[in-house]
Structures are given as C-alpha cells and as structure tokens.
Amino acid sequence: MRTIIYSTLVRLWGNKKAHAQLTPHGTLEQNGTGTLEDFDDAALDYLASLGVSHLWSIGIIRHAIQTPLSGWTDCPNQHPDIVKGQAGSPYAITDYYDVHPTIVREPMGRREIFRSFVDRCHRHGLKVIIDFVPNHVSRQYDGAHTPLGTTPLGAKDDRSKAFDPDNNFYYLPGSSLQLPNRSSSYLEEPARVTGNDCWSAAPSANDWYETIKLNYGVDYRPDGSRVSHFDPIPATWIQMRDILCYWAAEGVDGFRCDMVEMVPVKFWHWVIPQVQEQYPVTFVAEIYQIDNYHRYLEEGAFDLLYDKSGLYDTLYQVITQEHSVSAIEEQLIHNNKEYAPDTLLYFLENHDEVRLASPYFADSAQRGLTAMTLLALATPSPLLLYAGQEYGERGVDAEGYSGTDGRTTIFDYWSIPALGHRDPADPIFQSYLRLMQWAQHPVILRGAFHSIQEQARRWGGFNAERTYGYLRLLDPAEQQTSDTIGIAVLSNFTADLQRYPLFLPVSKERDDPQQLMRVTTHTYLEAPQEQLYAFQPWAPLTIELAPYSVRIIELRNANSSRISG
Numbered sequence: 001m002r003t004i005i006y007s008t009l010v011r012l013w014g015n016k017k018a019h020a021q022l023t024p025h026g027t028l029e030q031n032g033t034g035t036l037e038d039f040d041d042a043a044l045d046y047l048a049s050l051g052v053s054h055l056w057s058i059g060i061i062r063h064a065i066q067t068p069l070s071g072w073t074d075c076p077n078q079h080p081d082i083v084k085g086q087a088g089s090p091y092a093i094t095d096y097y098d099v100h101p102t103i104v105r106e107p108m109g110r111r112e113i114f115r116s117f118v119d120r121c122h123r124h125g126l127k128v129i130i131d132f133v134p135n136h137v138s139r140q141y142d143g144a145h146t147p148l149g150t151t152p153l154g155a156k157d158d159r160s161k162a163f164d165p166d167n168n169f170y171y172l173p174g175s176s177l178q179l180p181n182r183s184s185s186y187l188e189e190p191a192r193v194t195g196n197d198c199w200s201a202a203p204s205a206n207d208w209y210e211t212i213k214l215n216y217g218v219d220y221r222p223d224g225s226r227v228s229h230f231d232p233i234p235a236t237w238i239q240m241r242d243i244l245c246y247w248a249a250e251g252v253d254g255f256r257c258d259m260v261e262m263v264p265v266k267f268w269h270w271v272i273p274q275v276q277e278q279y280p281v282t283f284v285a286e287i288y289q290i291d292n293y294h295r296y297l298e299e300g301a302f303d304l305l306y307d308k309s310g311l312y313d314t315l316y317q318v319i320t321q322e323h324s325v326s327a328i329e330e331q332l333i334h335n336n337k338e339y340a341p342d343t344l345l346y347f348l349e350n351h352d353e354v355r356l357a358s359p360y361f362a363d364s365a366q367r368g369l370t371a372m373t374l375l376a377l378a379t380p381s382p383l384l385l386y387a388g389q390e391y392g393e394r395g396v397d398a399e400g401y402s403g404t405d406g407r408t409t410i411f412d413y414w415s416i417p418a419l420g421h422r423d424p425a426d427p428i429f430q431s432y433l434r435l436m437q438w439a440q441h442p443v444i445l446r447g448a449f450h451s452i453q454e455q456a457r458r459w460g461g462f463n464a465e466r467t468y469g470y471l472r473l474l475d476p477a478e479q480q481t482s483d484t485i486g487i488a489v490l491s492n493f494t495a496d497l498q499r500y501p502l503f504l505p506v507s508k509e510r511d512d513p514q515q516l517m518r519v520t521t522h523t524y525l526e527a528p529q530e531q532l533y534a535f536q537p538w539a540p541l542t543i544e545l546a547p548y549s550v551r552i553i554e555l556r557n558a559n560s561s562r563i564s565g
Contacts, residue, residue, distance in 0.1 A: 002380060002440050005129065006047055007056040007350060008387030010103040011087060014038020015415040022414060025400035027086055028067045028102060031413035035103050036117040044124040050390065051436040055121055056129040056256055058351060059090035062098035064138040064210060075101050075144065081179055081186040082139045082210045085401030085411025090131065091258060092138040092210045096243045098145040118251040127253035134240060135262040136195025136211035139188065150242060159190055163219045165229040168236050170215050175201035179209060216264050230266060237267055244275045254282035260296060261287055268300035284345060297343055304382060307344040310335055315348060315371050318493065319362050325468035325493065329453055332378055336449050347384035348372050351410050355395035358406030365392025365428045370550040373435055374491045378470060380445045390432040393418035431524035438552060443487045447472035450505055459501040459540060466494045467545065486555035492545035501540035502553065518556040532558060
C-alpha cells in the first residue's frame with residue numbers, strides 16, 4: 001500500500017472553541033487548545049477513511065510558550081521575549097525528553113497520555129511520526145527531564161570558547177544578546193549563535209532569534225571556511241542519538257527531521273543506521289536544495305525526502321502562471337529518472353507553506369484539487385496531506401503572531417476553520433476521499449509513466465501552455481490479466497473550456513494499430529461516463545475539460561464486464 005502521511009499540529013486539531021470566538025494573540029484560557037485525547041477512535045477512524053497510513057503530529061516535544069506553567073506542571077517557564085506567539089513555535093524545543101504539557105488534559109500524566117495516544121493510533125493501523133529538531137533549540141533549553149546518567153544540552157559547555165568540539169552550543173565571547181524590538185530584561189552573556197546560522201549578538205526580527213544553534217563538531221571560521229572535528233565522535237552526536245532512541249522506545253514509528261541540511265550529512269550517516277538497528281523507524285528529511293537530494297539519500301541514509309524544490313515549486317509556479325505546464329512534464333521525467341518512487345515525499349501543503357486554496361496559491365479548493373490530483377496520480381510515491389486541506393482550508397485568518405499570510409499559524413492558540421464541521425457530505429472532502437482511493441489504484445502503483453503531451457500538442461485544438469495530461473499504463477504482460485490497463489490524468493489550468501486530444505501509445509504487441517477500449521471519464525462531482533472507443537494513431541479521443549478542472553480517464557479492456565464508477 002502507498003504511504004499517505006497526514007500532518008497536523010496537535011494544539012489545532014481538536015480545539016473545540018468556536019472560530020468566531022477566537023481572539024487574535026489569545027491566551028490558552030481565551031482560545032483553548034486541542035489535545036492528544038482529541039485523537040479518539042472517531043478521529044482516527046476519520047483518518048483511516050482517507051487512507052492515511054501515518055499521522056505526523058506536530059508539537060509533541062516540549063517547546064517554549066508564553067503560557068504561565070508555574071504551579072500546575074513540572075516545567076520551567078520561558079521568558080516571553082524569546083517566544084514567538086502565545087503558543088510558541090513547536091520548533092523551539094525546551095526539553096527533548098518531555099511531552100508538551102498543554103496538549104494533554106492532565107499535564108502531570110502527559111507521558112502516559114502520549115503512550116496511550118500512540119497505542120490508539122496503532123490499534124487503528126496508523127503509524128506515528130513526530131518532529132526531530134536537530135539543528136537548534138530554545139534559547140532557554142532546560143532539559144529538566146533528561147534521564148539520569150545523561151547530560152542535558154549545554155550543561156558542560158565551556159562558555160569562554162567560541163567553539164569547542166565538546167560544546168553543545170556556539171558562543172560569542174565578550175558579547176551580550178541584543179534581541180530585536182524587545183525589552184532588555186532577558187539576559188544572555190555571552191550571546192550564543194542563533195539557530196539559522198546568525199553569528200551576530202544582535203539577530204534581526206527575521207532571524208530565528210528564539211533559538212540557538214547546536215554544535216555538531218564543525219568549526220565555522222571567520223574566513224568562511226569550515227573545519228570538521230568528527231573524531232572522536234562529538235558529544236552532541238551521542239546526545240541526539242540517545243534522544244532518537246528514547247522516542248523510538250516510546251513507540252514512535254518515524255521522525256520528520258527538521259532542516260537536515262543545517263546538520264552535517266556525516267551525522268545522519270552515523271546516527272540513522274544506529275537507531276534503525278534497534279528500532280524499525282522511518283526517517284523523513286525536510287530538505288530544500290535539490291542538488292542535495294542524492295547526497296542525503298545515499299550518504300545521509302534517509303528513507304524519504306521532501307520534494308519542495310521539485311514538483312511542489314513547479315506546480316506552484318504553473319498555478320500562479322509563472323511557468324507553462326511544460327515545466328511539470330520536465331520535472332516529472334527528471335524525478336522518475338533520478339529517484340526511486342519510494343524516496344520522495346510529494347505534497348502541495350505543509351505547515352511552512354501557504355495553503356493550497358489560499359489567495360496566495362490556487363485561490364480556491366477546486367483549483368487546488370486539480371493540481372493535487374495531477375500530483376497524486378503522477379507517481380506511486382508517498383503523499384503528504386496537511387490538516388484541513390481535504391476541506392479546502394484557505395488560511396486567511398490573522399491569528400496573532402502569524403498574520404494574514406495564507407498559512408495556518410504554528411505560533412498561536414487557534415483552530416482550523418475548515419475542520420470545524422467535518423461534514424462527510426462536503427463535496428471537497430468527498431473529492432479528496434475519492435482521490436486517495438485513486439492514489440492506491442494498481443495502475444497508479446505499478447503502471448509506467450507515459451508522456452502524451454507532445455503528441456497532443458502537435459494535434460492542437462487546446463491551450464497547450466495551460467492544459468496538461470499524462471498516462472499511467474501497465475506493461476503489456478500485465479495488461480493481459482488486468483481489467484483496467486491504464487489511467488490518464490488531464491488537467492485544465494485555464495478559465496475556458498478545453499478539448500484535449502487523448503492518444504494511446506501504439507501497442508507493439510499487436511499488428512492492428514486499432515486499440516478498442518472501454519473508456520470511462522471520471523469527474524469528482526458527476527457520474528462517470530463510459531464509452532467504447534477505437535484508439536488509432538490518426539484518431540484521438542477528444543476529452544472536454546471544464547475550466548480549472550481535472551479528468552481521470554480509466555482505460556479498460558474492451559471485453560471487460562465490470563461496471564465502472
């Protein structure tokens with residue numbers, strides 16, 4: 001079965017507060033929060049109905065927040081000057097060994113509640129992925145729950161040195177931290193290097209000023225050179241390995257690893273096999289430089305990589321009319337040639353990017369669905385869905401720290417408006433439900449990709465710059481025993497009706513070029529239409545594509561008795 005990952009912030013997923021009652025910059029008491037308990041049997045059945053195989057739950061590990069915790073949990077508070085938003089970034093970790101206290105209803109029992117959550121997911125056939133944030137931690141990392149015999153990060157650092165292989169952090173000796181547009185009540189002397197490789201004691205508001213960079217044994221020299229100190233193994237490597245093993249022992253099935261390119265590839269090559277030798281976990285890399293894909297798959301030993309800089313960027317640029325659809329074809333052919341189909345994770349939404357249906361991307365759920373269908377059925381690769389995508393969430397709220405930017409906040413106590421009703425009859429949800437079923441179709445999983453765009457372009461009669469199609473086809477031997485032998489996906493990115501000429505590759509197995517097929521045209525909100533058609537090199541089947549729509553064309557053997565649809 002194909003891997004389908006569903007991603008959501010725990011604090012957003014189950015928030016029951018009515019959307020109209022939410023307050024920008026609201027506190028936990030004002031706006032409420034979702035919890036792990038909200039992933040109950042009904043919620044997990046819902047995810048299973050979408051064909052989800054993995055739940056990536058964001059915000060599990062304790063991170064910096066502005067919510068006062070004194071008196072009701074065993075967690076130190078953080079200074080508000082180094083926290084972004086009331087709820088804080090889930091990527092500003094304060095204790096790698098602790099469950100975040102505000103995502104459970106009984107904070108003092110949070111470890112047991114987390115284990116129950118994992119067990120519940122497993123009973124429903126879902127694997128659990130959590131974030132591993134390897135490059136940086138909160139400026140007030142406390143490590144209060146670090147196990148006995150293990151050293152908390154930074155506890156043994158020599159702060160008089162800018163760099164030492166045994167230090168966990170980098171220091172700027174003789175300096176004091178100057179926070180952007182903040183009070184002077186937070187003191188840090190000497191200042192530590194900020195998480196996004198900002199080597200100034202005065203990071204800007206656009207820097208990750210709430211975090212500090214971890215030291216993996218690389219000495220960053222003033223002249224721009226880097227000197228590695230990997231023998232003996234740096235302390236940070238061992239501490240981070242122990243953290244991964246801790247969570248794997250808690251039942252976690254995989255790690256989405258944040259900003260992997262900011263950590264030496266040799267660390268990943270060292271740590272991933274060690275963890276996987278003990279635990280059957282999957283490592284997913286957030287990666288942005290396409291030239292590094294092969295390196296982090298081969299040298300880094302990752303199982304799966306984000307394809308942000310490939311098909312995501314390509315489809316974004318096509319939808320926003322920066323490129324023609326020819327860019328899709330080029331990228332698909334490149335990816336199919338360069339990478340095994342189970343190594344790239346495809347998506348059109350995640351917590352860092354603008355929402356697919358937002359005004360900054362496709363501008364509507366229906367247009368977004370056209371692009372997502374094109375992506376989902378082009379390869380058998382794993383897919384990522386972001387919570388609310390299946391209902392066309394637009395991300396147009398001004399939640400607080402996160403303004404009106406087309407994104408769903410990761411910094412504020414809020415909810416996901418589109419998930420407020422979760423009406424199973426919603427047409428967008430029904431469309432995504434069907435799409436996830438198509439994504440598991442044997443032809444999509446086993447069929448080869450065939451380019452049909454150029455032949456259609458030569459025939460003409462449609463806007464070849466904004467209308468795109470491809471074909472997935474079983475090999476001739478499998479066609480003899482299969483009912484459905486091929487699936488074509490045709491997409492229209494224009495505001496006009498388009499007529500796409502669908503050709504089939506001429507079969508070398510037959511003397512007669514005529515190929516009689518049962519052809520079923522599927523749309524999401526209409527009944528399928530079936531016809532017999534004899535494909536010939538000089539007679540394509542013309543498929544009408546409504547504005548901004550997609551068609552899935554199922555090709556079956558002419559003697560098939562199955563009723564399609």
